[in-house]
Amino acid sequence: xxxxxxxxxxxxxxxxxxxxxxxxxxxxxxxxxxxxxxxxxxxxxxxxxxxxxxxxxxxxxxxxxxxxxxxxxxxxxxxxxxxxxxxxxxxxxxxxxxxxxxxxxxxxxxxxxxxxxxxxxxxxxxxxxxxxxxxxxxxxxxxxxxxxxxxxxxxxxxxxxxxxxxxxxxxxxxxxxxxxxxxxxxxxxxxxxxxxxxxxxxxxxxxxxxxxxxxxxxxxxxxxxxxxxxxxxxxxxxxxxxxxxxxxxxxxxxxxxxxxxxxxxxxxxxxxxxxxxxxxxxxxxxxxxxxxxxxxxxxxxxxxxxxxxxxxxxx
Ligand code: UDP
Ligand code: MG
Numbered sequence: 001x002x003x004x005x006x007x008x009x010x011x012x013x014x015x016x017x018x019x020x021x022x023x024x025x026x027x028x029x030x031x032x033x034x035x036x037x038x039x040x041x042x043x044x045x046x047x048x049x050x051x052x053x054x055x056x057x058x059x060x061x062x063x064x065x066x067x068x069x070x071x072x073x074x075x076x077x078x079x080x081x082x083x084x085x086x087x088x089x090x091x092x093x094x095x096x097x098x099x100x101x102x103x104x105x106x107x108x109x110x111x112x113x114x115x116x117x118x119x120x121x122x123x124x125x126x127x128x129x130x131x132x133x134x135x136x137x138x139x140x141x142x143x144x145x146x147x148x149x150x151x152x153x154x155x156x157x158x159x160x161x162x163x164x165x166x167x168x169x170x171x172x173x174x175x176x177x178x179x180x181x182x183x184x185x186x187x188x189x190x191x192x193x194x195x196x197x198x199x200x201x202x203x204x205x206x207x208x209x210x211x212x213x214x215x216x217x218x219x220x221x222x223x224x225x226x227x228x229x230x231x232x233x234x235x236x237x238x239x240x241x242x243x244x245x246x247x248x249x250x251x252x253x254x255x256x257x258x259x260x261x262x263x264x265x266x267x268x269x270x271x272x273x274x275x276x277x278x279x280x281x282x283x284x285x286x287x288x289x290x291x292x293x294x295x296x297x298x299x300x301x302x303x304x305x306x307x308x309x310x311x312x313x314x315x
Contacts, residue, residue: 007041022209032069072312106202107204123193124167124195126157126198141218164201171193172189
């Protein structure tokens with residue numbers, strides 16, 4: 001009996017999809033064209049992150065037309081872009097793994113630019129959005145978080161939010177071995193890379209549909225990034241605590257001496273209130289911060305599955 005050899009493509013493209021019915025067809029056509037022009041073998045893995053619109057049907061249609069190169073992983077629910085990419089990573093068969101958003105803000109054609117760098121010997125090629133076409137608010141908050149991440153985690157990359165990236169299979173294998181409850185893929189990959197490079201990629205406004213990120217999801221992702229990679233935020237808090245107790249200790253000594261020699265002081269009640277409230281808010285922030293770490297530890301201890309797959313459509 002002859003065993004049929006499992007085909008191993010050279011490139012695997014992973015595309016997370018959440019309610020992108022307006023974009024998927026154009027995305028697929030352009031991606032298909034670009035990948036064919038590389039002359040290399042490839043597969044496209046769509047991860048349907050619990051879409052509630054026609055995306056599911058459209059993806060099934062695309063699969064039926066291109067069974068040789070398309071695979072669809074369907075989640076039972078919405079788990080978020082990073083988890084979707086993670087699931088894609090766990091299923092790739094290629095040697096070079098490319099991630100790309102479904103909304104066409106980054107043109108699929110730029111994949112060839114990533115591949116050129118890959119051939120030059122880099123094992124991680126990150127795109128950065130040269131003229132980012134998002135709202136003022138999104139762009140600047142993201143700049144700020146990028147800056148904080150740079151300082152706090154010591155991971156240097158231009159734009160961790162840009163998903164047009166190429167990874168070596170080796171890095172992807174390392175990423176899927178991690179057991180954190182939430183894996184911040186771009187930063188994690190940077191940590192595992194031996195020879196990374198950032199290159200500019202194009203970015204345009206969303207032509208169709210709206211961003212799938214609401215302010216809550218964005219804040220969550222910022223927290224995940226800052227607390228997922230280092231204990232520096234916690235240590236900074238201890239430092240603030242030490243400094244303020246030093247300061248308040250001195251104040252107590254001063255007040256005791258003053259009471260003995262001058263008498264009790266009654267003024268400045270509101271200053272006291274202000275100080276107290278300030279300290280209380282610092283305290284609550286600290287508790288929240290500890291909660292972030294404890295929650296993360298708890299989730300990974302319990303070994304919760306990151307996602308549940310409803311079905312996989314592949315040949
Ligand atoms: N996405 C996803 N699950 C989500 C949110 C987004 O799979 O819960 C996908 C989405 O379909 C798109 C990509 O992640 O392919 C980036 O999302 P979006 O364009 O909304 O993010 P933005 O460009 O606003 O950062
Ligand atoms: Mg987008």
